[in-house]
Amino acid sequence: MSEVYSYRELVDLLNRYARSYYTEDAPEVPDAEYDRLYRTLVELETSDPSIIAEDSPTRRVGDAVLSSFDKVTHKVMLMSMGDIFNNDELLDFDRRMREFVGTASVEYCAEPKLDGLAVSLIYESGILVQAATRGDGRVGENITANARTIKAIPLRLSGKSVPDYLDVRGEVFMPRDGFERWNENARQNGGKVFANPRNAAAGSLRQLDSKITARRPLTFNAYYVGECRGLELPDTQYGRLKTLESLGLPVNPHIRVVNGVQGLREYYEDILTKRSGLNYDIDGVVLKLNSLQLQKEMGFTAKTPRWAIAYKFPPEEMMTTLVDVEFQVGRTGAVTPVAKLQPVYVGGATVSSATLHNEDEIRRLGLKIGDTVIVRRAGDVIPQVSGVVEHKRNGTEKEIIFPEVCPECGSKIERLEGESVARCTGELVCPAQLREGIRHFVSRDAMDIEGFGDRIVEELVSSGKVKNVADLYFLTENDLSSLLLDPGNDNHKPRLLGTVTAKKLVMAINKSRVVPLDRFIYALGIRDVGSSTARTLASHFERLSDLMKADFNALTNLPDIGTVGAEHIVDFFREPHNLEIIDRLVAKPWESLFSAGIELSPLPQRSETDALALPLAGRTYVLTGTLESMDRNTAKEKLQELGAKVSGSVSKKTYAVICGADPGSKLTKATELGLRVIYEEEFLQNLSKLSLAEKQ
Ligand code: 9MJ
Numbered sequence: 001m002s003e004v005y006s007y008r009e010l011v012d013l014l015n016r017y018a019r020s021y022y023t024e025d026a027p028e029v030p031d032a033e034y035d036r037l038y039r040t041l042v043e044l045e046t047s048d049p050s051i052i053a054e055d056s057p058t059r060r061v062g063d064a065v066l067s068s069f070d071k072v073t074h075k076v077m078l079m080s081m082g083d084i085f086n087n088d089e090l091l092d093f094d095r096r097m098r099e100f101v102g103t104a105s106v107e108y109c110a111e112p113k114l115d116g117l118a119v120s121l122i123y124e125s126g127i128l129v130q131a132a133t134r135g136d137g138r139v140g141e142n143i144t145a146n147a148r149t150i151k152a153i154p155l156r157l158s159g160k161s162v163p164d165y166l167d168v169r170g171e172v173f174m175p176r177d178g179f180e181r182w183n184e185n186a187r188q189n190g191g192k193v194f195a196n197p198r199n200a201a202a203g204s205l206r207q208l209d210s211k212i213t214a215r216r217p218l219t220f221n222a223y224y225v226g227e228c229r230g231l232e233l234p235d236t237q238y239g240r241l242k243t244l245e246s247l248g249l250p251v252n253p254h255i256r257v258v259n260g261v262q263g264l265r266e267y268y269e270d271i272l273t274k275r276s277g278l279n280y281d282i283d284g285v286v287l288k289l290n291s292l293q294l295q296k297e298m299g300f301t302a303k304t305p306r307w308a309i310a311y312k313f314p315p316e317e318m319m320t321t322l323v324d325v326e327f328q329v330g331r332t333g334a335v336t337p338v339a340k341l342q343p344v345y346v347g348g349a350t351v352s353s354a355t356l357h358n359e360d361e362i363r364r365l366g367l368k369i370g371d372t373v374i375v376r377r378a379g380d381v382i383p384q385v386s387g388v389v390e391h392k393r394n395g396t397e398k399e400i401i402f403p404e405v406c407p408e409c410g411s412k413i414e415r416l417e418g419e420s421v422a423r424c425t426g427e428l429v430c431p432a433q434l435r436e437g438i439r440h441f442v443s444r445d446a447m448d449i450e451g452f453g454d455r456i457v458e459e460l461v462s463s464g465k466v467k468n469v470a471d472l473y474f475l476t477e478n479d480l481s482s483l484l485l486d487p488g489n490d491n492h493k494p495r496l497l498g499t500v501t502a503k504k505l506v507m508a509i510n511k512s513r514v515v516p517l518d519r520f521i522y523a524l525g526i527r528d529v530g531s532s533t534a535r536t537l538a539s540h541f542e543r544l545s546d547l548m549k550a551d552f553n554a555l556t557n558l559p560d561i562g563t564v565g566a567e568h569i570v571d572f573f574r575e576p577h578n579l580e581i582i583d584r585l586v587a588k589p590w591e592s593l594f595s596a597g598i599e600l601s602p603l604p605q606r607s608e609t610d611a612l613a614l615p616l617a618g619r620t621y622v623l624t625g626t627l628e629s630m631d632r633n634t635a636k637e638k639l640q641e642l643g644a645k646v647s648g649s650v651s652k653k654t655y656a657v658i659c660g661a662d663p664g665s666k667l668t669k670a671t672e673l674g675l676r677v678i679y680e681e682e683f684l685q686n687l688s689k690l691s692l693a694e695k696q
Helices: 007-023 031-047 057-061 087-101 144-148 176-189 197-205 210-214 237-246 260-277 292-298 359-365 431-442 454-462 469-474 477-481 499-511 517-523 531-540 544-549 552-556 563-574 576-586 608-613 632-641 665-672 680-695
Strands: 071-073 107-114 117-124 127-133 139-141 165-173 219-229 256-259 282-289 308-312 317-329 334-346 349-355 372-376 384-388 422-424 514-516 599-601 620-624 645-647 656-659 676-679
Touching: 007 031, 007 057, 031 057, 057 210, 087 260, 087 282, 087 292, 087 308, 107 219, 107 237, 107 260, 117 197, 117 219, 127 144, 144 197, 144 210, 165 197, 176 197, 197 210, 219 237, 237 292, 256 260, 260 282, 260 665, 282 292, 317 431, 334 359, 334 372, 334 422, 349 384, 359 384, 431 454, 431 469, 469 576, 477 499, 514 517, 517 531, 517 544, 517 599, 544 563, 544 576, 552 563, 563 576, 620 632, 620 665, 632 645, 656 665, 656 680, 665 676, 676 680
Parallel strands: 514 599, 620 645, 620 656, 656 676
Antiparallel strands: 071 139, 107 256, 107 282, 117 127, 117 165, 127 139, 165 219, 282 308, 317 334, 317 372, 334 349, 372 384
């Protein structure tokens, strides 16, 4: 594009794009366009630093390192909020409000209670001039340099009329996906692991070097006006939030006006249901009188407003006892320590085990058996042990000893230099690796062989009937029907699998004998080769034999395949035992009498330009729930044939979510992000229209 922007236009445009991305969750332009304009801006500022504006996005990368934070005295105190925990206390709160207001039903502004750090932002003539932490409510710390790095905080207010002075309050927090990504990376690279997103936000905001804050995935929501001059504000809390929104400040999308105690109760229940699907931690709802006039009349107690209350949710962190640590061996031999816990109700479920990731994590936490630990279960993430309560120790706690040999096969456990993962070296002799390998092989995105539950796989391996995945294809109805399944429950006797189930299993195995190449590659369980890499490989190498011959360079030239992945692929196809299994799976009947005879269907080849011309090119879809008309794999393939990407998780990059019956938390998240949701009927209509157009 050959447009020429003035410096001011460029700053405004970039700020607008950032706002639509970070505040409105509705990107206007692709990331590449933002990056291109940003580079132009940097060039302009480098050639003449005197032009750098207060609100230039380049000022978000961090400033000089401070030796300490200055103290800031808040002109208007930052209040704290009283807590309630049950319905009786809610009734009490509403009764107090009704008695004061003198009406039968009171209007409230109901808001999710974000679990981060309260801050005050001061805008003068629309420019962010100061950010401060809450501190004790009266005196906080000046964190302006750090706040500037948070993309959701506008450096300049937008909109038609901007106040001369605005003190806006809100919460800085770390979204769950950013927190998980941060910790995952820290665990692998020895960085700082945080116990929960709140600590992560606090630790990030407390950095004296704002360049460090700039690297942390923080965000912000505004929820209260401390003071405003030079702009008439609406006389309700909700109206004021709408004004804040119109000034370019992000406001939580789940805030509602509700009536009476019934409205409050329904709101609480509704947000509680949505909680696990949100991408951020909330610890309750905040209920405020909606009328500013009534708020003013009610005033404050010594510490808290009389006109608002925090109705807390059951906690997502609880204390319990670490009873034992077990070591589980995965498909690739990775040994994962798993905490066995005294069962505890946390985050909406009873938790009795939690991952401990690896040996370093045990050391980092300083964990001992018998310890009182903090268990965190938030959203869809698997439960974690986030800390140890050391002062609860009584001296009987025992050290955790990481095993030197595999608990399942006795082979040596090895941990390579620089790797956080320890692995069982037993490979072929290790029943755990075989079990997990079979589970993966039969799974939905791999060979999709229905009916092979954990117990059946376990028994097939322990009885010696299946020694590798190729053996599955030689199982007879007799082999299967005579399997004795352990019910996993002391009160019940083992039971025979029976002929009906056996027949179904054999049919499922037979059905999988024709399979697309990418699914077969994925099923092989090569380290680092997930479904999407398998697809890349299948579309590049038309035949399995070509992939098997591919060298390191040919592989690293492909998109999404790094040096480590390429090495794993090359190593996999060098291993004689793997070659033997592949041969038994796919050899033609005339080549081998002992072949499973699996037929691999190649992916239709497309040139890159063809692919870009496909109707759904560049769009990412997510599937949730059960479609009536087709299974998930078919839906996925149909979308991919039309050029779409199909992802397992919802993010801002998702174009639309396709929703079947009983959708999960992905639908909640999609709604939260304001994404398009397509239901089955519309999906089918679109598919048939697009497929027809494709063929023409
Ligand atoms: C949180 N934490 O989400 C307030 N809050 O309003 C909401 N906190 C608040 N409002 C006035 N939604 C003081 C604090």
